[in-house]
Amino acid sequence: MNTNKKEIPIFFALDDNYIPFLAVTLQSIIDNSSENYLYNLRILYTNISKENIARIKKFSKDNIRIEFVDLNYYIDRIKDKLYTRDYYSKDTYFRLFLPTLYPEYDKVLYLDCDIVVLDDIAKLYNINIKNSLLGAITEETAIYTPEVKNYAKRVIGVSDNKHYFNAGVLLMNLKELREFGLQEKFLYLLEKNIYSVAQDQDYLNRMCKGRVKYINQMWNKSPAPIKNVNTNKIKIVHYTLARKPWHNDAVLYSEYFWKYAKKTEFYDEILEIKKNYTQEQLKEDEEKTKQLFELAEFETQCVGYDRGPRSYSKIKNTILSLRKKNVLIKQSEDRLAILDEIARLEKEGKFDVDAEKDPPTIPIMPGEVDYLNEKLTSKLKTTVANTIGLGFLKELLRKNQLMIKEINGLENLNNLTGGAILTCNHFNPFDVFAVETAFRSSNKKRKTLYKVIREGNYTNFPGFYGYLFRNSNTLPLATSPKAMEEFIKAVEKILADDEYILIYPEQSLWWNYKKPKPLKSGAFRFAAKNNVPVVPIFITMKNSDKIGNDGFPILEYFINIDKPIYPNENATVKENTQNMKDKNTEVWKKIYENFYNIPLEYTTVIENTEDDENG
Structure with a gap:
């Protein structure tokens, strides 16, 4: 093995449930890899069987290293603080600990395992992000879904919806993130704020905003209903939300998934998963997506409330109880517009401009004001x-x-x-x-x-x-x-x-x-x-x-x-x-x-x- 090859460090985080789909992701990386690089893949986990570890290690090659890293010892210290919802597991938070866990690296890739890679992943790693904390790609849901768009701006506080990134494909500047104190800031925010829509993605966006280099959308392309996409330029397909080709036939770009799935020993298992996935489950997936957007809308209505676990929960429960009694708590459109205007002014650096219109100025004439109250x-x-x-x-x-x-x-x-x-x-x-x-x-x-x-x-x-x-x-x-x-x-x-x-x-x-x-x-x-x-x-x-x-x-x-x-x-x-x-x-x-x-x-x-x- 040529150890002089440039290393491409890549991290995943998952449990046993996602092993078959990790196999598809790995197959796509291998098929598009270059002999000029050494791809060092680490799978962070808390619950993966020895059998599945052995099966995934079969993907190892001269230029592909695979290592499984058990993080039970690490996550036990903070697991009670980690909020999860729906299909999320606590493993999804692992990417936030990479700067501390791997001080030997200055830059790494983090990838979700519901993706397929259509080009050499080394090209993404080699992008120069300079002193940015992250290289990331816009979350497409925030482009075409009003609820997520408003949530990103008003709850997370990004400058606009195009600067709310998806955390499933990240080029992480570990050197800068260590100096920034990412883990310390994250653990502090866990105590002070609850972000319940996209969880770790929301925390990353909140903490790193202003220090993100945005990379071409083709490096994280979801099967979203967006027109005029040149499919020949797609580098990574990311099957986000309920758009899973192993559940549903009607998923855009599913042909790429099946192309690589057929090459793995997990192919028959994946077919069996799809065969056993019922119409009722598909409807549940649709309902969960709808609920996610409703949650984003609800969270946006809670803008300005203390997001600490105790006080935020109290306010949230108060609002929900009032809604059940048909008492509508609606934020003033005027105030929401002012918040948007403040966000715009801050983004443009116009700090000395009022966010609200002043009354017209009628000039003061000499002698008009008795400044010292002498009369x-x-x-x-x-x-x-x-x-x-x-x-x-x-x-x-x-x-x-x-x-x-x-x-x-x-x-x-x-x-x-x-x-x-x-x-x-x-x-x-x-x-x-x-x-x-x-x-x-x-x-x-x-x-x-x-x-x-x-x-x-x-x-x-x-x-x-x-x-x-x-x-x-x-x-x-x-x-x-x-x-x-x-x-x-x-x-x-x-x-x-x-x-x-x-x-x-x-x-x-x-x-x-x-x-x-x-x-x-x-x-x-x-x-x-x-x-x-x-x-x-x-x-x-x-x-x-x-x-x-x-x-x-x-x-x-x-x-x-x-x-x-x-x-x-x-x-x-x-x-x-x-x-x-x-x-x-x-x-x-x-x-x-x-x-x-x-x-x-x-x-x-x-x-x-x-x-x-x-x-």
């Missing part, structure tokens, strides 16, 4: 507005429409001796009330918290909220240069008087968005010019078990107040602006990652698709 009428309006606003806040808290679970770091406000800029993430019109509550909980009760707002919110916001915008110690920005001069002078006077100003440096409101967005410089420039500190506030959230009128859970807020960031007296205004902004960014990132126990990642990363020459 008697302004003082009276502010007193009335603040009284009304305080009553409104108490009502929000009483009705659990605003739920403040914790306020952390109050000492960082208490210890301040002069004025300061407060920064906060912006995700809800009511988050200003959360900051106000924290401010009033400190020893700064006698101080005033001014709020910087947009020009249009001051000049053209209707009704009750418009009244509060105009009169509750707000500082509207202005497009008029002269009016903006008045704004700047007011900021300088307020800070000189040792008062406080709340600024949202993200410059956009994204509803219930949990990540910190990139910051603009304005708040930090004001702090640097006026030689005052910035107090970073970042609000984290968890879902309560209460559902709001929009069909989404009401969030519990955790208000995190970090240590003040002071300007450096030896630095320029420009240097201090940048330094303070950078420190604020790091503080928010740290709070986010510590609270949610996940790295801060955006979908803005460009994901490449493999050129046609590789497909």
Whole structure:
């Protein structure tokens, strides 16, 4: 045997039930293999008989090595955490442990065994995925099935349905996956989230999004009802869902399966399986597929709910019980559209664009705004507005429409001796009330918290909220240069008087968005010019078990107040602006990652698709 041949490491995971179909897969790999490579095949299992192991090992050749790896010892440690459904077994999770189990490999192939390979599998292995975590192929069900399409975007959080991959054919960058900490992240997510539609595939998509190189669809072609497919270019046929040629005659591309099945000693057994598969079982398969799509639709309706095993199950059972009583819990189409818009904006990197339309901006004219409440009428309006606003806040808290679970770091406000800029993430019109509550909980009760707002919110916001915008110690920005001069002078006077100003440096409101967005410089420039500190506030959230009128859970807020960031007296205004902004960014990132126990990642990363020459 020539041991100098380049090795192609390939992994499978299965049990005794799939041995006949593994044999067909192996036959197709062997028939299309090249003598220039050594194909090292490892079958990971927990339940395969010695007889079947011996039968599969007969496929070994000079350039084909086959090894069976018993993982009972490994899976016993976590088997109780592994959720399975329908035809899934716990073996399907094995691919997630490959980076840890095989540190000697930097790159491997993982293949399901309900496939046939029509070209040299080494060509797939040789695709350069650079520093991507995975090379993968789009899940075709997410292309033509609306329920799965929406599920992929709204539940798993991929940028679009074409970036939801099928986990049955994977080119795995084990080196990068080890550095990424795939196994640790997966075991953590098992404790925090339940994904019940495609299970391990969903976890992989959730964890690896943004770091996947997408390969030509012909390397994972399902018998899906998609038009204009050039069958001569198909490299792998993947018999997904209930489309199994050993059960059903009416399966697209089944001729490839039978071509290789006839060459194996399992052929008669497979024919017997097909012969004994009843019409009732075929109908059950159709019903399971239908139920799968219904589950995906249901899970999509549960978007925003805590997916932890306890709280998610509780909410899910509540919704199901209400449905049985014909009480419809439907998520607001308006809110769902906003979530889609946020996903689009994040993907395109447009973090400073509001996801919801602002009222038209009517320019503020010079002298129009009494920023410092110097007029008697302004003082009276502010007193009335603040009284009304305080009553409104108490009502929000009483009705659990605003739920403040914790306020952390109050000492960082208490210890301040002069004025300061407060920064906060912006995700809800009511988050200003959360900051106000924290401010009033400190020893700064006698101080005033001014709020910087947009020009249009001051000049053209209707009704009750418009009244509060105009009169509750707000500082509207202005497009008029002269009016903006008045704004700047007011900021300088307020800070000189040792008062406080709340600024949202993200410059956009994204509803219930949990990540910190990139910051603009304005708040930090004001702090640097006026030689005052910035107090970073970042609000984290968890879902309560209460559902709001929009069909989404009401969030519990955790208000995190970090240590003040002071300007450096030896630095320029420009240097201090940048330094303070950078420190604020790091503080928010740290709070986010510590609270949610996940790295801060955006979908803005460009994901490449493999050129046609590789497909």
